[in-house]
Amino acid sequence: MKQIPPSPLSRHRQLALIILFFLASLPHIHHLAGLISGFVLVMVVYRLFAISWPRLLPGKLLLILLTLTALANVILQYPLLIGRTAGVALLCSMGALKLLEMKSQRDVYVLSFIGYFTLGSHFLFQDQAWLVLYVILVVTGFTAVLAANSRANPINGLLPSIKTALVLLIQAAPIMLVLFILFPRFTSPLWNLGPESDQAVTGISGSITPGNLSQLSRSSAVAFRAEFDDEIPPPEQRYWRGPVFTNTDGVSWLPVESENNLRVAPASGARTLDYSVTMEPSPGRWLYALEFPSHIPGNARLQADFQLIRSTPISRRIRYRASSVVDYRINTSDPDQLQLALALPSTITPRMRDLVKDWKGRAQSSAELVLTALDYFRQQPFYYTLYPPELGENAADAFLFETRQGFCEHYATSFTLLMRIAGIPARVVAGYQGGEVNPMGNYLIVRQSDAHAWSEIWLEGEGWMRIDPTAAVAPERVENPLDLNQISQLVGSPVLYQHSDNSFIGRTIKKLGLSLDALHTAWYRWILGYSRERQSHLLSMLGLGFLQGTKLALGMVVCGGMVVLVMVLLAARESSRPKNPVVASYHRFCKRLKLVGLDRQPHEGPNNFAQRVINQRPDLSSKVTAITQLYVGIRYGQLDSRERRRHLKRLVKAFHPAKKGT
Amino acid sequence: MNLSGLKRFLRRATPDQDGRTRILARRIYILPTGYGLVFGALVLLMLIGSINYAINLGFLLCFLLAGLGLVTMIHTWRNLLGLEIQLGRAVPVFAGDQACFELQAINPHSRERPGLAFGFQKECCAVLDLPPRETLQVRLCSPTRVRGWFALPRITLITRYPLGLFKAWVYLELSASCLVYPTPGKKNPPADAPDYTSSQKGDRGVGVDDFVGLRHYRPGDSPKHVNWKAVAREQALQTKMFGGDRSEQRWLDWHRLQGSTEHRLSQLCRGVLDACEEQEEFGLRLPDFELCPDRGQRHRHACLEALALFGTES
Secondary structure (H helix, E strand, O other), X not given: XXXXXXXXXXXXXXXXXXXXXXXXXXXXHOOOOHHHHHHHHHHHHHHHHHHHXXXXXXXXXXXXXXHHHHHHHHHHHOOOOOOHHHHHHHHHHHHHHHHHOOOOHHHHHHHHHHHHHHHHHHHHOOOOHXXXXXXXXXXXXXXXXXXXXXXXXXXXXXXXXXXXXXXXXXXXXXXXHHHHHHOOOOOOOXXXXXXXXXXXXXXXXXXXXXXHHHHHOOOOOEEEEEEEOOOOOOHHHOXXXXXXXXXXXXXXXXXXXXXXXXXXXXXXXXXXXXXXXXXXXXXXXXXXXXXXXXXXXXXXXEEOOOOEEEOOOOOOOEEEEEEEEEOOEOOOOOHHHHHHOOOOOOOOOHHHHXXXXXXXXXOOOHHHHHHHHHHHHHHOOOEEOOXXXXXXXXXXXXXXXXXXXXXXXXXXXXXXXXXXXXXXXXXXXXXXEOOEEEOOOOEEEEEHHHEEEEEEEEEOOOEEEEEOHHHHHOHHHOOOOOOOOHHHHHOOHHHOOOOOOHHHHHHHHHHHOHHHHXXXXXXXXXXXXXXXXXXXXXXXXXXXXXXXXXXXXHHHHHHHHHHHHHXXXXXXHHHOOOOOHHHHHHHHHHHHHHHOOOOOOOOOOHHHHHHHHHHHOHHHHHHHHHHHHHHHHXXXXXXXXXXXXXXXXXXXXXXXXXXXXX | OOOOHHHHHXXXXXXXXXXXXXXXXXXXXXXXXXXXXHHHHXXXXXXXXXXXXXXXXXXXXXXXXXXXXXHHHHHHHHXXXXXXXXEEEEOOEEOOOEEEEEEEEEOOOOOXXXXXXXXXXXXXXXXXXXXXXXXXXXXXXXXXXXXXXEEOXXXXXXXXXXXXXXXXXXXXXXXXXXXXXXXXXXXXXXXOOOEEEEOOOHHHOEEEEEEEEEEEOOOOOOHHHEOHHHHHOOOOOEEEEEEOOOOEEEEEEHHHOOOOHHHHHHHXXXXXXXXXXXXXXXXXXXXXXXXXXXXXXXXXXXXXXXXXXXOOOO
């Protein structure tokens, strides 16, 4: 036993908090400015030394100076303090300072909360599965520290606290799941934050640089809505074509400005789709239409490279009608276009050439070379991510051979360059892919997050055809987002309009390892890409389709409440004392005596009580004696048997003392 | 019960027929602590951030923390649920000293109950971690000011385990009192010297000075008085008897003292203590009350009790 208030933090707890804070900020270290990361690291090391030599800890004056230094440091690195990176820099710096000031129990809470928040901030920048595991691990650590902190006496070893924390987190998991599934997803942000949404108008702009599309795709702003006269085409046909980028300096890609309109109308449309598009304001002048537009809206023209360009900027919401043919084939061979689509920038490196040379050696035809290239993306450890790492001067080379983490524009641009090296005319197309079917209104919502880039290549005899190298790496980005069974069949299929070598692709699929693919897909589908559309689909699958909007929020509260209630009931049941029937019988006996004014005092033993009762009520003597003797015999003596218990119960049941005088 | 106003609505845990207080679900209060509120704000902030940037992983962590908060609430509540308290004895004290009550905290379950804090009102307290299926002693002390019966104040049992985000507490209304003797006065006041009167029993009284004979040993006799020489001769145990060590008896008399009631009681209390220290035989005389001269712990307690309760029971 001891007095609670302020006990200083033990060394173990200090050490645990320093390590946990370091782990919590570790994934930020590499992407924050060097001076910020350096400051955090220096503070952590300094504090570690101060565990053994507490005299090293700064006084008030030094602490204020350090705080000002940290603030100045953040402001110098991120002048306007706007955006999430600046926020994270501030958070990490202040957390590191808090380490120096850590003295009382209160600081344990402050640091743990800063830790939780820092852990959450990682998801602003990264979305890999391992990061989630890492975050949960560190959350467990902080929770264990809090658990150890609320005990009266320190406990030996780490394990008991970690076990407590794990139990708590495992029990929290069902609540998390219910909330995650049922929490209503918003269609637009609450408000715009950060510089990346400072532009008044978001959308695909007039040039493409690896990295800018992935930034755009983090915005959930609506690009346009499309209403179809007939049924909505399946996702793998929803390629909304926008600007076409043919010119490149190796870093950024620009469209060709030409006055030449398309002279050849697309041939062989198997099916025509008619639709109208309501488009939000957009930075460019491109209109978006499904491949391939057969009827174009007035006041727009179709360029020779099939860009649909409006004559005036799209500064307000506009609406246009268009028709497209699917399963088309365009056999144009404009020599100017082909010439442009073969131009190579100066950034081509020898190893890129070697790679293509190697493919050429193996492939018999151009079509086979394309497949070999796609296989390369599929088999090498390429990774599809919304948060690609920064690339150096030569983006394509760095991406192909070093980082190998990229968003669709990385795949499209590098694939296009490789095709050009191989002598196949190729260009990059930007636009949107997919879109969300609004179940309420049977129309398609296409958001900035659906922004996509792919390649077009020209093959002799085939004409221009779409190749989507992203599909080789992350098929789920393209395929039907709602039907799990289709993934395996669709791997690779949206890449080409037709492919001759079925068995080749079949073998490749086997090599991929379907289980790993399914896991990756499931992660993307159910966690990263769990959107409003998937939510409503899942709910309708569960027969809860009526849960929409406010009802959904209510349903979430009810379901969450039910989970909590079940936990409460389980806890209560576990805490109930196993009722001893003998004691219960005796208590009933006492209760009946109380009714006639004979109240058993807390200090009175059964024998004493019986004596007093008999003194006051000689008429009850025989019954009271019998019951008391039985009870005492069973409870405290060696006279316990089933018959005796039953006998006691019978006697008590029959015991109805009359009130005195009646 | 004449509880008034708010007090009537207070949920209190009271002892059952065995004198044991079992903490039931409905007796427990629970509220978030300041830290809990901050934690809630943090989760809310994370939620807003996640909505704004449409980060599903942010949602995931946010909901995990929200679940953690809710689960913690249940655990805090459960940490008190089913706990049993048994009241022990309280040793009498002098006014101005701490009245201490012994409690037993009984954990009838196979789970640990860490971080239990017992205290009166806001004063803290005794804290302990109660291991599974164990009983621990708790000693709660409260300062006394006036003589008489000191009723055990309402005890607040608080826990913040496991994370300190919620605080669950229960009011224990245990009926127990501690006897508070008057504060002893100053030592040996010359003016208020106690008087001695001659003993009627004379030399035959029981004392320690003069040997008067032998009798058979009775259990409880002091080993100092056993006739060990006889034992050495393998005779039966015998006890030596002593007589009238002093012919006077001391009377502590209310009427021979001056001053206020409390002052007189203090002086008498001091007299009792001194007499006991000197192992004298003494009697106590109060208005309407008299204790015959005697000695020993029981007599001492009887005298002090009479002083403590003087004028309170009428």
